[in-house]
Amino acid sequence: MDGDHLFEDRTPGVEEYEPTANYLTYTVGLGLAILATIASFVVAQTNLLWPPGIPVGLIVLALAQIGVHLVFFLHLGSGPDSTNNILALAFGVLIVFLVITGSVWIIANLNSNMMPMPVQ
Amino acid sequence: MTIAAIDRAPSVPTELVRGRGGGGPAPKRIVVAFGFWIFILSDMIMFSALFAAHAVLRGNTAGGPTGAELFNLRNVFIETMCLLLSSYTCGLGALSAERRQPARFLIFAAFTFVLGAAFLFIEATEFARMVEIGAGPSHSGFLSAFFTLVGMHGLHVTSGLIALVYLVAQVIAKGLRAPVLRRLLCWSLFWHALDIVWVGVFTLVYLMGAS
Numbered sequence: 001m002d003g004d005h006l007f008e009d010r011t012p013g014v015e016e017y018e019p020t021a022n023y024l025t026y027t028v029g030l031g032l033a034i035l036a037t038i039a040s041f042v043v044a045q046t047n048l049l050w051p052p053g054i055p056v057g058l059i060v061l062a063l064a065q066i067g068v069h070l071v072f073f074l075h076l077g078s079g080p081d082s083t084n085n086i087l088a089l090a091f092g093v094l095i096v097f098l099v100i101t102g103s104v105w106i107i108a109n110l111n112s113n114m115m116p117m118p119v120q
Numbered sequence: 121m122t123i124a125a126i127d128r129a130p131s132v133p134t135e136l137v138r139g140r141g142g143g144g145p146a147p148k149r150i151v152v153a154f155g156f157w158i159f160i161l162s163d164m165i166m167f168s169a170l171f172a173a174h175a176v177l178r179g180n181t182a183g184g185p186t187g188a189e190l191f192n193l194r195n196v197f198i199e200t201m202c203l204l205l206s207s208y209t210c211g212l213g214a215l216s217a218e219r220r221q222p223a224r225f226l227i228f229a230a231f232t233f234v235l236g237a238a239f240l241f242i243e244a245t246e247f248a249r250m251v252e253i254g255a256g257p258s259h260s261g262f263l264s265a266f267f268t269l270v271g272m273h274g275l276h277v278t279s280g281l282i283a284l285v286y287l288v289a290q291v292i293a294k295g296l297r298a299p300v301l302r303r304l305l306c307w308s309l310f311w312h313a314l315d316i317v318w319v320g321v322f323t324l325v326y327l328m329g330a331s
Contacts, residue, residue, distance in 0.1 A: 021211070021215060022215070023212065023215065026212055026215070027208075033204055034201075037197075037204065040322070040323060040327060041193065041197055041327065044327035044330065045193065045331075054331060055328055058323050058327055058328060059323065061323070062320060062324075065319050066316050066319055066320075069207075069312060069315060069316050069319070070316070073207060073211055073312040073315070074309065074312050081150055084154050085154060085157050088154070088157060088158055088161055089157075089161065092161035092162075092164055092165060095168070096164060099168045099169055099172055100168050100175065102172075103169075103172035103173070103175070104172065104175050104176060107176045
């Protein structure tokens with residue numbers, strides 16, 4: 001039956017039971033996410049990090065936590081079933097990056113080229 | 121990835137490699153989740169526009185209160201934990217549903233709802249307090265962007281809670297059938313995605329705005 005299983009998988013419309021996760025996956029994900037959250041709040045409110053480096057540290061922690069969420073909660077893995085989802089995610093990340101950095105860049109440029117305004 | 125690399129994969133013939141069209145169409149569950157994933161990514165792109173607007177306008181406080189004066193980080197931390205734990209119970213609920221354990225699913229769904237509602241309650245109280253002291257969305261560019269971004273996330277959480285009630289009603293009325301399970305899968309993707317957006321909100325808006 002083990003060999004047949006591969007073929008059964010492909011039958012369209014068949015809902016096979018396919019465990020993608022278990023309680024442990026979610027619990028590990030929760031633990032890591034809580035750690036990253038606490039670290040973010042501690043870093044933001046203390047001088048544990050060199051103060052000018054705090055924004056960078058916060059962004060790194062946020063990216064780490066987003067990674068934890070994607071892997072442990074949304075189950076984006078390296079498996080073949082995830083291939084299309086990962087490609088779509090990569091495209092989404094590209095667009096998000098373009099929208100945010102593009103807006104910030106353009107408006108900063110516009111700001112620095114503004115005529116000095118009289119104080120109202 | 122070359123053909124040779126696929127060939128080396130143990131015990132799976134090349135023509136059966138999933139995700140590369142091997143062995144026919146993917147199960148409906150995979151296809152539905154992929155479609156919903158595309159929707160979630162388009163939602164993320166909408167949020168990215170709001171994040172960009174906030175990043176541009178964060179300094180334009182019009183002489184009014186800044187983030188450092190307005191934000192209560194203790195409340196933000198409680199909100200974050202509520203949403204994170206509700207994401208966790210949502211995952212456990214989805215797992216119980218997949219394993220056809222309706223009673224357990226209903227318990228986890230109730231936890232998810234209560235934690236999500238607690239998040240919304242804290243957020244609404246914060247908004248009401250800010251409007252009361254004259255720091256409403258019409259006060260400055262910074263506050264307009266703040267209320268739009270955080271409010272949009274709150275609206276998503278609200279619609280998620282309404283959808284959860286609807287889904288629980290379906291589970292009670294129809295049982296854990298395949299179509300209901302697919303809807304639950306999509307809903308849990310949505311809920312986890314909202315938590316990802318919240319990671320961006322509490323980092324970029326609250327923590328960076330308060331320091």
